[in-house]
Amino acid sequence: MENIWLKAAAMKDKMIATRRDLHKHPESAWIEFRTASIVAERLTKLGYEVLCGADVIDEATMMGVPTTEVLMQAQQRALSEGADPAWVDKMNGGKTGVVGIMHFAKPGKVVALRFDMDSNEVAETTEAEHQPCKEGFRSLHDGLMHACGHDGHVTVGLAVAELIAAHQDEMSGTIKLIFQPGEEGVRGAKAMVATGVVDDVDYFLSGHIGFNANRDGMFACMTGGFLATTKLDAYFTGQSSHAGAAPQEGRNALLAAAAASIALHSISRHGKGASRINVGVLEAGTGRNILPDRAVVKLETRGADTEINEFMMSEAKRMIKATADLYNVEVKMEEVGGAPSCALDEVMGQEIFELVKSSKQFSEVVPQVHLGASEDCSYFMQRVQEKGGQAVYMMYGSALKAGHHNSSFDFNEDCLPKSAAMLTILAKHFGEK
């Protein structure tokens, strides 16, 4: 495996082609039918045992799933764009997760690598100097864009799959390549974890392209500071009435939603650490002279740890219920996303640091960075740790053209082969333990 860096470098053009094809066909949370079909197809061809659909996605714990209509249209589009109907069929209802498993002859540990596949709901810029515009791989899907680099993640995952398959005789233990839907909005990990997909994992690795800085060629070995978070929608239903003639006959959903929004922002600070609350969207009412009978509020809470986030969400739910009572309206709440906080495994991280450093392939090797945001990879990591394994989240530095989720986001594709090679080496290393 000494020449793994050369092999990966030789795959660069193929990786760029894969990445640009994915970029051109972005699919957001739970509708990654085309992306997941490509993944499943390639893994199969490489000799992996491939699981998808209900085998790796627990329907009951899927969060923030689009309507059936949206799912159906997305399936149609995927098919029209060349997705294999057999795979799409298995992913019915949005169960677009894929897991590729390979057991090696040499005994060893179970190592999992996790890659997220979904795009953002962002309309890609049309500016001429934007690389995807210049090179002809701008998103073909209105309102969807890979603005967070998940196209790169999938590309790296497929390259790792190929490198490992090529070197399977030298590998030990078992490798699990996990392709997750719906990381945006922290919606997908929980449903994969619920099927037990990482319950046997000894070492878990994931990471992100260019997350924390525009430091091209940097590699960060551990990422801390995952905020626990919950995403909640609240739908208020009252009774409309004519605002001039009979206001007393109405039950005002707009005022309930407004009172909820203000009350939510008055949730007490927590003495044990940082907390956050944001009502990001409020929509209520239909006409100026109609007492409003419908309102929706979309919010999120965060906490420095899961306990603090649970305090915030518990307060939030009680308050939303109470403001509904305040204006005598009904309310229905739905958790549409969420992620816990998670701990760092410093021993594993330190080993990674030594391996990355000794590779001499990165211009800068950082032991640890702070995220200060939420990533539902924490669901996987927490479960692996609960079961006695170790888990680490890394960062692959890449010069970014614009911040994540920005319509001009783009990264330097040079990071793709390097990341693939490094992950392959790490997978081999931890399998041998």
Next chain:
Amino acid sequence: MENIWLKAAAMKDKMIATRRDLHKHPESAWIEFRTASIVAERLTKLGYEVLCGADVIDEATMMGVPTTEVLMQAQQRALSEGADPAWVDKMNGGKTGVVGIMHFAKPGKVVALRFDMDSNEVAETTEAEHQPCKEGFRSLHDGLMHACGHDGHVTVGLAVAELIAAHQDEMSGTIKLIFQPGEEGVRGAKAMVATGVVDDVDYFLSGHIGFNANRDGMFACMTGGFLATTKLDAYFTGQSSHAGAAPQEGRNALLAAAAASIALHSISRHGKGASRINVGVLEAGTGRNILPDRAVVKLETRGADTEINEFMMSEAKRMIKATADLYNVEVKMEEVGGAPSCALDEVMGQEIFELVKSSKQFSEVVPQVHLGASEDCSYFMQRVQEKGGQAVYMMYGSALKAGHHNSSFDFNEDCLPKSAAMLTILAKHFGEK
């Protein structure tokens, strides 16, 4: 009875003495021990059957009763100021209502006259030009003052009692003289009505000195526009905590009370008529750095009619409960006063108009005025009407020195004998029907 006007005029000095004695010894709601004892004593001496205490006050429906400590102190004061212990004893617990009944030889109707006895909780002015200061009958009781003329009402009631007793051979039917405690805060009428005191009444009369204008010598024969009202106290109890170290451990009663106050003022207008809401008092918290665990809110609702007021109060109670839930605190509510709206009996009012007019004793006789406020006399009137009787509320014009409830309030005592004579004539008239 032609010389009733002369007789009343001859009683003027005595009436002024009575009024000034009462003015000097004001007693607020449910503590009219001295006042009521004087009334009971005089009625007894004049030959009336006298009921008081539990006979005319239903304990279960008394509203806004002071604490036992306050009642005890007031009883002591009344005794020290000459009240008869036998009467005071019967009025134990604040049951300070008195009813004097006289049946006449000639058959006829049951006529009731009602007079309210309580003072305001107002500190009387010390200005030299204020008549009570000048003439030495300023209130001896700190923070209490007859600033609404009820001292005059009691005086008129006692004079009527005397005039009727003197003319009892000429009267027909039955007369009931009702002396009510706690009209301020609309607290006392409900508990008298609940004992059935007006259930047999055919004609009911009450009224007020100088209520609606400073028109000396005016007499208004009917008063409409009684607003229904409810007075409510809400006590919030949460959990204190250190605002710096552990705000998340508190349950904030101050915020609950603040949210309640704002929400209450957002109760919908009513399409069928006027409504009112007022949170008049909010007190919360003990120290700046302590998360507040106690709050009280004192409010009132009003409505053009009882239905509208009930809409307001039903909304108010639900909202108060909901704001307690909003901040996870407990709340206890207490109705401390209230009055319904009531209808006018125009036929009876028209007869009064003719009689007053033909007396030629008043400079101005007005058929009807509008109150636009609340008076719990409406409890009596509503009951009389329910039972098939008729009821009217009048106004006895008198030049006022300042508005009702003002610390400089005073009226022209000339109105006292005139009102007494006119009421006597009306009582005779309706008894004969």
Next chain:
Amino acid sequence: MENIWLKAAAMKDKMIATRRDLHKHPESAWIEFRTASIVAERLTKLGYEVLCGADVIDEATMMGVPTTEVLMQAQQRALSEGADPAWVDKMNGGKTGVVGIMHFAKPGKVVALRFDMDSNEVAETTEAEHQPCKEGFRSLHDGLMHACGHDGHVTVGLAVAELIAAHQDEMSGTIKLIFQPGEEGVRGAKAMVATGVVDDVDYFLSGHIGFNANRDGMFACMTGGFLATTKLDAYFTGQSSHAGAAPQEGRNALLAAAAASIALHSISRHGKGASRINVGVLEAGTGRNILPDRAVVKLETRGADTEINEFMMSEAKRMIKATADLYNVEVKMEEVGGAPSCALDEVMGQEIFELVKSSKQFSEVVPQVHLGASEDCSYFMQRVQEKGGQAVYMMYGSALKAGHHNSSFDFNEDCLPKSAAMLTILAKHFGEK
């Protein structure tokens, strides 16, 4: 003119054809290009002097005008549906008011009749039993529908124009037929009044089909209880920021709009009469994890009279400004509609009552009804009264299939010829005074 009833009856089929054509091509406020062109064309052919565009609409006082884009598209549609380009041109910018004037040989008074032309922004039902569906005149314009009978009003106005023209020798004085745009949202009358169009009017008449009841064949001679009203939009602009990483850098437009909504509903009741406030629409924010930088609030105030409505609006504007300050955001307010209250002219109304009654054409003649809503006809009426004229608003009873503004609204077309005849007779009568 005795046979005016017969003539009108003979015009029934033509009137129905006109009404159904208008119903099929509804145009909402300020985009009545096709409707107004038809009106202008017909009045011209009948010999009226016809004014439109800037001559009868003051651009500076137009309220709630759609965007230029919407206006342009509506003009295109009108042209494609046969509107005369010459008329459409004159109405550029939405100045779709039309006035037809005819001076008669016989001297007399100036009489104005006013008809409103705009449709609602309501999607018409597709139910088979709905008459327009059954008879093939359902709205061709998505989201627009004549659900308030203005198609009938225009039809009556054109029939009156024809009847008067036919009888011009028998008429006295001057007739002004005023066709107003934008009554819905009370947007159009102010801009017509501002051009002085009724400054010389002695008698002003307007009315509504089936407004107050489903009483087929009823005619109500006077309508009172016009509530003064103002329609206001408030646009809040703050600063977005990431809700997790840097909430302190944001300025929260959503919270400003929520606080405004609640505060607005806490505006004090008014002691002198009914008031109303309704925040009918609130829309704020774009994404759950973004501190919201944009919000809009759409509201209306009403008052039993103009003074009370002005109190409400003055409170509302101060509160909106203050809640913007509260959350450190900017706010822009726009009045998009409004109407004053107005007085009834009972003398004129009484004359109408006699004339309608003596016609023996109506199953029920009602002297006066109460609107309890807003109609910007009050702008015309108020101005006529200020200038010394008299003004009356009537109701033409018609069996309704559903309430006004309902997607199943429909009226009995029998009322059309009757109303036209009656208005013609009234116009003649008041011209002769």
Next chain:
Amino acid sequence: MENIWLKAAAMKDKMIATRRDLHKHPESAWIEFRTASIVAERLTKLGYEVLCGADVIDEATMMGVPTTEVLMQAQQRALSEGADPAWVDKMNGGKTGVVGIMHFAKPGKVVALRFDMDSNEVAETTEAEHQPCKEGFRSLHDGLMHACGHDGHVTVGLAVAELIAAHQDEMSGTIKLIFQPGEEGVRGAKAMVATGVVDDVDYFLSGHIGFNANRDGMFACMTGGFLATTKLDAYFTGQSSHAGAAPQEGRNALLAAAAASIALHSISRHGKGASRINVGVLEAGTGRNILPDRAVVKLETRGADTEINEFMMSEAKRMIKATADLYNVEVKMEEVGGAPSCALDEVMGQEIFELVKSSKQFSEVVPQVHLGASEDCSYFMQRVQEKGGQAVYMMYGSALKAGHHNSSFDFNEDCLPKSAAMLTILAKHFGEK
């Protein structure tokens, strides 16, 4: 100075007597006339140059000063309890700070020790087992109590003064003993600092008895985590009106205060560190049926550092102003207390740690503890650091009977001589540098 520990131990009875005398005569912020007079008197007798009154208190920056009436009464009481009129005179207006200065023959640094003198506004328990009750030194002043150990601080300060004076030949440089009024409510330090009293100080030391734990015999050498804080009162003034008859004429101070309270708790969290807001007191309104024209809100903000606290206070002030505008009332704000955060001087702290440890007098020596609260000693420390000096805040462990500010608070007097000796040694050490 080797026998300093013995000397201090020998002074124990005297120190206990002093402490109990002070405990018996507690004086809260700005009224420490008796306490400060005793301090000034003793320092003078010991040979210190003594400054007090306007020399050490800048009137313009005094915060939270009681009314003149309260100050006058307190002065009278102090005099009646034996305070020297000459000293009390100099402290007129509440300028009760005292500074004792002694220059030593040997050259060296300027060392300052700071002691706070004021009591709490707490009514001391009457429980028999409470030491001050048992031993007869319970507070003689109703509602005032040394419940935070400042009686101990003053006692230690006076003992240090005596020990240093006794050893002045062995000392180097200059010693400044600073006795500060008004630490409770963080009111007094700012006004002392403003007179320049620590501008020449090289080493500054202060500390607290038993602050962080009940660890008898513990000594903590550095205290970090001082929260910056501001204490603010806001007085709202509106216009009362009768809530039934003319609510529209009022301007509602209660609703302004309620809206302010809720808005204040919705101030955004800060991404850079902990923040706090607490509205601890809200009082508004006088009567249920009167629209409230007066309200007061008492609040505090805190921040992990001064910048965050300033963000909080700047938001708070804008919000209070805006809620006043919201309900059209006036508002007056007054800062009645405050303290910045401050940095730790670890080099100085480490030296202290070595000295304390080597003394072998304490059962436990802790390098650093975390306060997580506010102390206006930070004003002194910040200024010393700005001028190039170093500053440290320590903790003197003592078994507490109840928490600080509790009515049963009491400490173990054993800590007094030990603390005095240790401070004397530290003063000598830093003077010699």
